[in-house]
Amino acid sequence: MTPSDIPKLPGLGRTWYKRGARYWLRRASGALLWFVILAFMCFIVLGLYQSFRPHLPAPLRTVWDWTQALAACGAFVWGWVKQRRDIREKMLNPPTPTQAWLDKRYATQRGQGLGRAAVLPALLVLPVVPALFAWCVGTIAAVFSVREYPSEVGARRALEHSRSLAGEQERLR
Template identity: 60%
Template sequence: MASRASSEVPVPVPGRRGPIPALPGLGTTWYERGARYWLRRTVGAALWFAVLAFFCYIALVLYGSFRADLSQTVRTVWDWTQALASCAALIWGWQLQRRDHHKKLLDPPTPAQARQAKRAETRRSVWLTLAGRVLFLIAAPVMPAFAAWCVGWVVAAFTVREYPSEVGARRALEG
């Protein structure tokens, strides 16, 4: 099993000035974009979608427990409101992720910046997970819309042609 330090060691490339830097989640497969690259992207997306499916299930269970206490009329109105809000949130999540992607493509991170951002994101996610457990109970009435926003955001994140970290690494190799 390779250590984190060994996975960050750049791979020398014959005929190139510098070695290929390893990117978080992609390793060095981003350089040639062959079958291994697409396999890594597909497996990564499949894992995210599995987590997202579980999250949507939990969101719907929490929402179901909330709506069980409502009268029939209020429940119908709230369900339709939730359906419309979920559609809007799905589109909003997609657009937000696409705008962020385009912004990052204008100033892509270097490989070192990409690794540093991934480490910082991992540290933050632990605290957000702990804080999020309490918010799940409070947000039960709007969980389907929040889950739809997450679906839009994740789908947009994985359906891009090239990640900003790849663009930054290519520019770092060229310059």
């Protein structure tokens, strides 16, 4: 098998095939990058939440803080469970390498038109933003904690399928 026969996958390149040190370095660096970004965003969110708290009456502030803490814990678990279920479903019907690239392109384009249109809804949900970000952290943690990505399974199956077709063509000759 030549290296050019191995398809590239988004975020992993061709390292998924051997799953060596370069593969695990790519996965670890991707996870670290996401967690640094999420930590920075959570820092900002907590700062925004702290700016919201003084406007609450003192007795309500304690109740609201505990409600936020419980909601954030629940949202983290919900994000984790939902993402793991989505991954399990994708493992049953994993994407081919081409489909993985199309999915990545679609996900990238989908996030681009928010801009100013998201400012007003963001201000309206400011009191519950910590729970929303806890959900995001749970989702991202679930993504990076799987042993193998669905795109890897799909690429492996596509590679095996192409090998079996090549073997079938050789037998017919």
